[in-house]
Amino acid sequence: MHYINIFSLNWYNIYFMEQSIASARKPNFLKKIVQSFGSFVIDDIKGLGDFALFTIKFFYWSVKPPFRVKLGFDQLFFIGNKSVFIVCLTGAFTGMVMAYQMYYGSKLISMDTFVGPIVSMSLARELSPVLTGLIVAGRAGAAMAAQIGTMKVTEQIDALEVMGVDANQYLAVPRILAGTIALPILTIIHGFVGNLGSYLIGTKVLGIDEVMYFSKLSQLMFLEDFFQGIIKAFFFGFIIACIGTYHGFSVSGGAEGVGKGTNLAVVWGMITVLVVDFFLTSFLVHIL
């Protein structure tokens, strides 16, 4: 065994070592920060541009034959299948927990019969589209990126192109259209189940009068509330599917790249749902 006796190092050596370590690391470190920040900004701006272009091209691809109706329906079922169970589950629990919360608030001012419309309105305008959007981004958006990414790294996309099939059109159009249609449907399911949960907790557990619950509901809920949620869901579905497919096509470099693309699709899908929700809300409250 050899030991390094630290007491045998003289101060000059230590000073010298520190100097060389500092000079070796400092500029590099700073350079790295600047570099990585710079490339982050540039990559993101470039990525945003590419994504915008991809989205614009979608409209061109979608009006150009061949129209692949069957593929679209396959995708619709795929998205529904992936998400419907979780949508119902979160719908039920969201409705139930909201009923509890609103009950204890409104009970204080003896307005507990308003639980129905308050929960229903929150679901219709905000919670159903947003929560469903987050779920679909995590399930279907991720699956789109993973499928297309895998096809990219295993040369299946090249195979399509060599056969003379427009791979972008073949893969993106059915998915984006299906996503745009699926999300409003899932949102409606979420809202329905949520209301059911709220009704059960409100009347059966918390003892709100059933007749009052429904009469307040019909008094205070308007078609506009539902429209607002469904319009949001359309946008969310479109955006999530665009992001999912875009990140699929952007995959490069093997299985690792597929994982990265899938991850990006989920993260950006979720963030975009929340950001777009804000802007849509601030716009829709004025016109509806």
Next chain:
Amino acid sequence: MENAVEVINLTKRFGEHTVLDNLNFNIVRGKITTILGFSGAGKSTLMKHILGLLKPTSGMLRVLDTDLSTLNRVGLREFRRNFGMLFQYAALFDSMTSFENVAFPLREFTKLNEAEIKDKGFKLLKSVGLEEISYHKLPSELSGGMRKRVGLARALALSPKIMLYDEPTTGLDPITTNMVNELIKDTTDAHKDIGLTSIIISHDVKATLKISDYVAFLDHGKIIEHRPVDEFLESKEPLVRRFLEL
């Protein structure tokens, strides 16, 4: 038409990087030509130009007597139906069975009805030596060799005039290598009547020389040797010698 492919002063740059450097060579129709080269030599880039997937920086390609630069995007896409391609890992659509993979180009580009597609698809799968039990299996349930057979059947579905093979034997065991070689040879022979041209891209000398008629050696974007196979084996180019002796 004697040449299936004519490459004329072809240069391709990616940014500063010259990948193909003023290439001039022809690929003879109805024969098997192998393009050899170290990895990174530009083989795949050359193949993508032949397929019209990449545009030359300068120069031109004439494929089956068509100047590719005269075709627009849609024209190129249609022109590509003259090609069949076997990818290194077969690139089968992983959500489709063997039969559906072969039926795909038939459904996309022919007016055959379902019964005719079934008939033709089964014939194709049989012609590449596949047993009927694997017709309705997914690619994930097939061995590497079987996947290659399905990939070949799919590539042949629209009766291509040029078959491209990208690294057909790379990473295969010797027995499967032989099998794939024989498959390429048999396929070319079976389509002699239409003058099927086969282009193999490879960095595996021993595997492909046996079945090639012509060999071209690509290095740093230049063809440094291009001869019938028996003359190629006698080449005096130092780089070719080094490659042959590997």
